[in-house]
Amino acid sequence: MDIDVLRVSGKSEWKRLEELTHARTLSGPEIDELDRLYRSATTDLARVRTHSPDPDLIAELSRILSAARGRLAGTGGLTGRGIARFFMVSLPVTLYRIRWVIVGVMAVFIALCVIQAHYLITTPAAMNELGTPEQLRRYAQEDFVWYYSQDTHSEFAMSVWANNSWVSLQGIATGISGVYPLYLLWGNAMALGTSGAVVIEYASAWHFFRFILPHGLPELTAVFIAIAAGLRVFWALVAPGAATRFQAVGQAARASITVAVGCAILLAGSGILEGFVTPSALPDAVKISLGVALTAATWAYILILGRRADRAGASADVGIDAGYYQPVAG
Numbered sequence: 001m002d003i004d005v006l007r008v009s010g011k012s013e014w015k016r017l018e019e020l021t022h023a024r025t026l027s028g029p030e031i032d033e034l035d036r037l038y039r040s041a042t043t044d045l046a047r048v049r050t051h052s053p054d055p056d057l058i059a060e061l062s063r064i065l066s067a068a069r070g071r072l073a074g075t076g077g078l079t080g081r082g083i084a085r086f087f088m089v090s091l092p093v094t095l096y097r098i099r100w101v102i103v104g105v106m107a108v109f110i111a112l113c114v115i116q117a118h119y120l121i122t123t124p125a126a127m128n129e130l131g132t133p134e135q136l137r138r139y140a141q142e143d144f145v146w147y148y149s150q151d152t153h154s155e156f157a158m159s160v161w162a163n164n165s166w167v168s169l170q171g172i173a174t175g176i177s178g179v180y181p182l183y184l185l186w187g188n189a190m191a192l193g194t195s196g197a198v199v200i201e202y203a204s205a206w207h208f209f210r211f212i213l214p215h216g217l218p219e220l221t222a223v224f225i226a227i228a229a230g231l232r233v234f235w236a237l238v239a240p241g242a243a244t245r246f247q248a249v250g251q252a253a254r255a256s257i258t259v260a261v262g263c264a265i266l267l268a269g270s271g272i273l274e275g276f277v278t279p280s281a282l283p284d285a286v287k288i289s290l291g292v293a294l295t296a297a298t299w300a301y302i303l304i305l306g307r308r309a310d311r312a313g314a315s316a317d318v319g320i321d322a323g324y325y326q327p328v329a330g
Contacts, residue, residue, distance in 0.1 A: 007057065010044050013037055014064055021068045038068045086258075089309045090316040094258045096306025097316075101228035102221075109189050109224065116193025121201055130198065140202035144195070148211065148279040157275025161267055164219055168226035168263045172256045175230020176237055176249065185227055210284045214291040215274035221295050222266040229259040255316055269294050 017037040020030055045061040048054060095102075120127050130136060150156060167184065174180035192212075199208040233252040240248035273294065277287050309316075 006044065006048065010041070013040060014044075014061070017041055017068055018064055021064075021071045034068065035072060038065065038072060041065055041068070086261075088305060089314045090258055091262045092301055092304075092306035093309035093314050094255045094306075094316040095225065095262060095302045096310050097255075098225075098228045098232050098259075099302060099306070101232060102224050105185065105224045105228050105231070106220075109185055109220070112186065112189035113193040113196065116190050117197040117200065120194060120197035127197070127201065130194070133202075136198050137202045140199040140207070144199055144203075144208075145211065148274065153275045153279070155275075157271040160215075160274050161271035164222065164267045164270065165264050168222055168267065169260060171223065171226040171230045172233075172260050172263075173230070175227075175233040175256060176253075178231065178234035178238075181227045181230040181234075184223075188223065210288065211278060214278045214287040215270050217291040217295040218266055218273065218298065219270040221298055222263045222270065225259060225266075226263050229256040232256070258316055266294075266298060 014037075017034070020026065020034040020037065023030070026034065041061060042065060045058065045065060048057055048061065120130075127136070131139070148156070167188070171181045171184050196208050196212075233249060233256055236248040236252035237245060243251070273287075273291055277290055280287070
């Protein structure tokens with residue numbers, strides 16, 4: 001095959017394909033033309049690769065076809081409209097549809113914390129196993145406070161964000177097991193319950209809550225959301241409903257990725273509070289109010305925007321509005 005002949009004969013079609021690919025809007029006939037030219041260019045690329053593999057021509061045709069494929073598939077890249085839809089529809093509706101799972105996870109966590117703290121406070125022998133009275137007193141009155149002042153504010157905030165994001169990611173990624181998210185829930189509840197018992201016993205309840213609440217409310221909310229999203233994947237595996245098990249798990253898993261982005265953003269806000277607000281000299285009422293405000297804003301976002309999108313029948317699944325679909329037998 002003569003490469004030069006192919007370049008000359010295909011040049012006008014390839015140029016037209018590029019024009020249609022980058023056009024702002026396309027009419028019905030233009031979409032048909034785009035599809036036809038795309039198929040023709042695909043054939044040209046196959047002929048070049050088979051009969052006379054020219055690296056430059058292969059690179060040129062691959063670039064043109066990649067852009068055209070994206071236009072035909074409806075993947076226009078990262079756009080302002082796409083970002084706005086993610087935050088106004090996809091993320092809130094995904095969170096709204098697992099809201100009761102989030103509440104259930106939160107209730108179990110609080111119950112476990114309270115049970116653990118009450119057990120340690122009312123069982124001196126169990127409390128003594130944690131350390132000597134002097135060690136526990138030093139933890140409650142000094143180490144518990146010093147923890148929030150280590151490193152610089154920005155370094156501490158970043159390390160906290162990274163650690164909590166990792167915990168949340170584990171809750172989401174291992175959700176299909178149905179076990180590991182519950183293990184994370186148990187471990188975190190036991191740790192917080194134990195810490196609370198020691199501080200309450202050797203300092204005061206207020207001393208514990210004034211350092212925990214400012215950042216702990218939004219931080220734990222993000223963890224609850226992540227674990228709920230993970231468990232939702234497991235439930236899709238157990239009870240897929242009308243869809244096939246593969247389809248149900250796939251949809252739940254894709255939704256969990258959306259949730260992961262939301263958790264990372266919420267944990268960034270929590271990290272800022274923990275790094276800059278919790279150890280600051282601001283009045284306790286102001287610090288706690290900031291944590292409450294961020295948590296309340298999160299729930300308002302879920303319940304208001306999520307409810308609105310859910311009532312409108314919006315889908316948060318990847319590609320639904322972009323024109324992707326899974327072929328099924330008719």
